[in-house]
Amino acid sequence: MPELPEVETIKRELEKTVLNKKIKEVIIYNPFVIKQPSKEKFKKELAGAVIKNILRKGKALIFELSNGKFLVVHLRMTGQLVYPGAGKQARVSFKLSDGKNLDFNDRRLLGELRLVDNWENLQFFKTLGLEPFGLDVNKFKALLNAKKTKIKPLLMDQTFISGVGNLYAAEVLFRAKIHPQRSAALLSDKEKELLFKEIKDVLNEAIHFGGSSVDQYVQLSGKPGNYVKHHKVYDREGKPCLVCKTPIQRIALGGRGTYFCPKCQR
Template sequence: MPELPEVETVRRTLNELVVGKKIDHVTVHLKRIIIKPEEIGEFCLLLSGETIGSVERRGKFLLFMMDDYVLVSHLRMEGRYGLYDALDPLEKHTHVVFHFTDGSELRYKDVRQFGTMHLFPKGRELEEQPLKKLGLEPMEDTFHVAAFRAAIAHRSTKIKPLLLNQEYIVGIGNIYVDESLFLAGIHPEREASSLTAKELAALHAAIVKTLGEAITAGGSSIKSFVNGQGEIGMFQHQFKMYGRKGEPCYSCGQPIEKSVVAGRGTHHCPKCQPLKLAKAKK
């Protein structure tokens, strides 16, 4: 699933491709992609004549900001956007097409068909689901150590599933949690409430550093991720932990271990991220 760095990369490329384009009409080939409004005809009618002013991001969601409406798009497992000429053949698994007045088309393809689209009147997008309950945005100035600590420090939940919970911090999926916890030297099964102030500060810095480096690298292409221009990400070549089961840790040489935490495959170094520190006192 595209995580924050991948969605941010898509956002940036879409801003280069579609900002300023006016929608002539919309074609929906798979109705279940459209969640709001329920009527596909209404969805298409409301978007007709709208101009894309910018493409923003909230967590793992893309926000197409238009004249009167905001389209909230979740790529889920394998959703992707691409800009085409209207005469280009329609590829398989193309489910939604935004036809622009200049003869180009923004096409949404999704092999797994898990992606979603919600359309809101401008200004209402943050007041309703799916954006209403999202937590701290780790790439904004508001994500400072104090806010991070207030969000998670007193929770008895294991730190990994807590970081994956979008109601506390948004966008940090499985890959980047593993990478951030390794960089901070914290075992994924530590209880959040056991972390010292120093450890929380180290984890905060690790999250910001990891996500920033991943964005710079264009995200991670594990299976099929490409940005809006069809380019793969390169951060997978910088993984220190994720996907390296049995390989030596770059810091200490110990074999990396893999387990299941909260239903997710989890990688950690038994020496650099010892679980015995779980009862550390503040």
């Protein structure tokens, strides 16, 4: 469940810890997570490279390397980056020039590592929507007006806007008082404006608290993120709404568990 706040948290910690360090060696415990190139090339081409810059695009991290290549990391569901890491239980461990490990862990093996010449050529980035922070309210309204689809799956559509996943979509809609099944285009002007504000506010607050540790996510240091205690609806089925005490409902929407307050959200 790493979404924008979790990945941004990791990015900021990476900048403080591994920037300008050299990757001395790559140890691959499970080659399944390496999507390109071959594991042999992956190892060979990363050895000796210095981490020059770290970018985040939506939920993806990009390490810019001194050899001109880019290491693209997507944590998907259960991926973790941990530093300093223990090495052993990792899927891939990057041994750095400071003698410590930057570990990529991933219980479910859905995460992806790619070493590429140009990250912008990857299809994922070509179709990635703008981040909420890169939009103004009028552009956001225009995007919504072009879509008749249900608002909640739309917020999670990374080609629409990038960075929002299932957890934050639920929290944002609660704060905007919008039912997850409402049609995007048919929201009122005021609702669209409030929604836009709450997207940015929720993401910023979550970043402030180091993200939400549900299931597998941890910060780079291995510590949990503390935003969970601020969740209003996510994973609270049957518990009283913190505003009106109505039991929180859970429905399936677009195949995803969707939590909301049936009274507050209309």
